[in-house]
Amino acid sequence: MGEIASIVPILFIAGTLEVAVFSRLQILYGTADLLMIVLIVWSLNVNTKYSLVMALLAGFMMSFYSALPMYGYFLIYLSIWVFIQILKNRIWQMPLILMVFTTIVGTIFSTVISYGILFLQDVSYDLSFVVSQIFVPSMALNLILAYPAYSFLNDYADWLYRVDSTK
Amino acid sequence: MKRIKNSWRQIVGFLLTLGFILLAFSGYLTTMLSGLMDPMIGIQTIVSERFSNIVTFFTIPREVTQLQAENQALLEEVALLRTEIIQLEQDLRETAILYSLLGFARGRPQETYIAAKVIGKDPSPFLQYVLIDKGSDDGVTFDMPVVTEKGLVGRIDAVTASAARVQLITDPASSVNAYVVEADSNGLIRGSATSDLTIDLVSQDVTLAFGQTIQTSGLGGKYPSEIMIGQVLNVNRLENELFQSASIQPAEDFSSLQAVLVVANFRPSNISPLLEKQR
Structure with a gap:
């Protein structure tokens, strides 16, 4: 339960930063998804146990902030979480490379799901525009944010679970 | 006899001193006096400088502390004023925005905002x-x-x-x-x-x-x-x-x-x- 309680302030800070700061820091039309990065880092950490709760809470929070219909952020974050669980169980343990890889795949999930949901809502975008002006810049911003988030949140998770660094 | 002799010595001494003073004031002893005064002034200068250094040595630390305190107080005041300026500039910007919004609202009195x-x-x-x-x-x-x-x-x-x-x-x-x-x-x-x-x-x-x-x-x-x-x-x-x-x-x-x-x-x-x- 301590982890769940400790997740809430992280999500709150990340959500606030995302809406107030990072959504305005654009490269072309792409923006960073700080909550997605937080979710990826937290899910990849071997000590954390409630990353699914984080995915649900992050989706819940973003459903308030964003106008993406059909609870799109739940779909985005849950699909990323499932993907990470598959990777964690089946693929080798190299967290930093895995984080870069999942950040890229997470951005693809986010873009494809957003595009698909809006397409179903009769709001169509030019695919080449989405790739060149939204997806690629968003991925670049997410990768830039990933490393500091990884350092900070891993330290935080290790502190939370009192992991002995000398082991 | 002895008293008269002493009186004469005093009178001669007095007259010699008076003559020396009068000659000095008249400018006849300038060369001699300058030769005598220059080393004295040099010594005076050295002594004065040393004294000044000693006075400075004892008084400056107190002034430095005082100046440092004053400087610190001034720096704090400057920081405070800078913060106030930033706040005022921000207020001014917000006021300008609100004033223009108010102008718009006044122009459309049929609507409430x-x-x-x-x-x-x-x-x-x-x-x-x-x-x-x-x-x-x-x-x-x-x-x-x-x-x-x-x-x-x-x-x-x-x-x-x-x-x-x-x-x-x-x-x-x-x-x-x-x-x-x-x-x-x-x-x-x-x-x-x-x-x-x-x-x-x-x-x-x-x-x-x-x-x-x-x-x-x-x-x-x-x-x-x-x-x-x-x-x-x-x-x-x-x-x-x-x-x-x-x-x-x-x-x-x-x-x-x-x-x-x-x-x-x-x-x-x-x-x-x-x-x-x-x-």
């Missing part, structure tokens, strides 16, 4: 929405139009008790019935993924030209009429098409929205049941 600050932007890069700091507790309800002193911003899309989400007219899913003033013609304004505005469904019979003013038409009942939207930028007219279109330069800079006005007394009409019946 709720002023709100923009506190965030939709995190999805696909959408053009902003968050404002006024919600249902302040009287904001769904579908209320949102404006600034420059023109139309959008409409309320979702409301919580203390905040609301505004769909900007630049959002790809947004459409606004518009009126081109100079051309006396109606059209439909649509947003896009690039935040550019386009007016569409304008009759081929009218002449669209650069700089023409575009306002809300009030048709459809979603927005009040005669709210500024922007100006015609580039006209796209093809003979083989039913309608012509044009790109629009919006009156408002949507990337730097800071404060907005929610039109509180406007009740949007919901005509969608009528449209469904027609189908």
Whole structure:
């Protein structure tokens, strides 16, 4: 339960930063998804146990902030979480490379799901525009944010679970 | 005899001294006196300097401490004044924004407004929405139009008790019935993924030209009429098409929205049941 309680302030800070700061820091039309990065880092950490709760809470929070219909952020974050669980169980343990890889795949999930949901809502975008002006810049911003988030949140998770660094 | 001898010595001594003084004042002893005075002045100078150094040695530390304290106090005052200046500049900017909003509100006395600050932007890069700091507790309800002193911003899309989400007219899913003033013609304004505005469904019979003013038409009942939207930028007219279109330069800079006005007394009409019946 301590982890769940400790997740809430992280999500709150990340959500606030995302809406107030990072959504305005654009490269072309792409923006960073700080909550997605937080979710990826937290899910990849071997000590954390409630990353699914984080995915649900992050989706819940973003459903308030964003106008993406059909609870799109739940779909985005849950699909990323499932993907990470598959990777964690089946693929080798190299967290930093895995984080870069999942950040890229997470951005693809986010873009494809957003595009698909809006397409179903009769709001169509030019695919080449989405790739060149939204997806690629968003991925670049997410990768830039990933490393500091990884350092900070891993330290935080290790502190939370009192992991002995000398082991 | 002895007394007389002593008196004579005193008198001679006195007269010699007096003569020496008189000669000195007369300038006859200048060379001799300067030879005598120069080493004395040198010594005086050395002694004076050493004394000054000693005095300085004992008094300066106290002054340095005092100066350091004064300097610290002044630095703190400067920092405080700088903070005040930044705060005042910020207040001035906010006042300027609110004053212009007030000017707009005064110009439209038939409408009542709720002023709100923009506190965030939709995190999805696909959408053009902003968050404002006024919600249902302040009287904001769904579908209320949102404006600034420059023109139309959008409409309320979702409301919580203390905040609301505004769909900007630049959002790809947004459409606004518009009126081109100079051309006396109606059209439909649509947003896009690039935040550019386009007016569409304008009759081929009218002449669209650069700089023409575009306002809300009030048709459809979603927005009040005669709210500024922007100006015609580039006209796209093809003979083989039913309608012509044009790109629009919006009156408002949507990337730097800071404060907005929610039109509180406007009740949007919901005509969608009528449209469904027609189908």
